[in-house]
Amino acid sequence: MPLISMLFILVAAFATATLSGVFGMAGGLVLMGALALVLPVSAAFVAHGVLQLVANGWRAILHRRHVRWDIVGWYALASLIAAGLVSLLAFTPSKPLLFLLLGLVPGLTWLPQTWLRLDAARPPQAFASGFLVTGLNLLAGVAGPLLDIFFVRTELTRHAIVATKAATQVFAHLAKIVVYGAPLLIGAREAALPPLWVFALAVPLSMTGTYVGGLILERMSDVNFKRWTRWIVTAVGLFYLAQAAQLVLAGR
Secondary structure, eight states: OOHHHHHHHHHHHHHHHHHHHHHSSHHHHHHHHHHHHHSOHHHHHHHHHHHHHHHHHHHHHHTGGGOOHHHHHHHHHHHHHHHHHHHHHOOOOOHHHHHHHHHHGGGGGGSOTTTOOOOTTSHHHHHHHHHHHHHHHHHHSOOHHHHHHTTTTSOOOHHHHHHHHHHHHHHHHHHHHHHHHHHHHHTTOGGGSOOHHHHHHHHHHHHHHHHHHHHHHHTSOHHHHHHHHHHHHHHHHHHHHHHHHHHHHTTO
């Protein structure tokens, strides 16, 4: 792997962890696309899972007093079931399809709230979020906008939303590491992954970015928090759709 690609991954790890520390999901969307630009799809899924596991886990620890553990419990159970089902499919998307899915996922943030009356604070819907979000995460690499739908109608504060979503995503990213990482190792294709020293540097960078994002979050109102999240992920989604079209036209 070229040195410039490895440096790119390190910069992306810090920047996207900061973004996630503020908005709870935009960073993961950006990171997945960034990794897919320089890594094979399976390796990008695993690398994304590792870095986001650290970023989300650290964010959940930093804001642990705000986590709704009842929601996390139901989510974790459903996440395990979804991972088991997806692993049976043995499906890995092509790069054009991956960028297409990444571009379409942000569209979920624009669904009228009157269409779906979901609330992750309710056990059945917390379970549904775990199953659907983990499933989409394993197919498209990210599912933050879908997860967000389950939190739009909750009465949780921005701190509780970010903390609880971070805790749930620990399980989603663990599933991604196992589902996509096992075939890489079994097939002796681990060379497709970044060197271990890249992860060794990226992990503290992700933790630092998460801390910086938390400082920014403290200065943001609930209204601006929700407004900026939608527009940021939409802009990123449009970029990914353009990338998917470019790859298709190039015949990749």
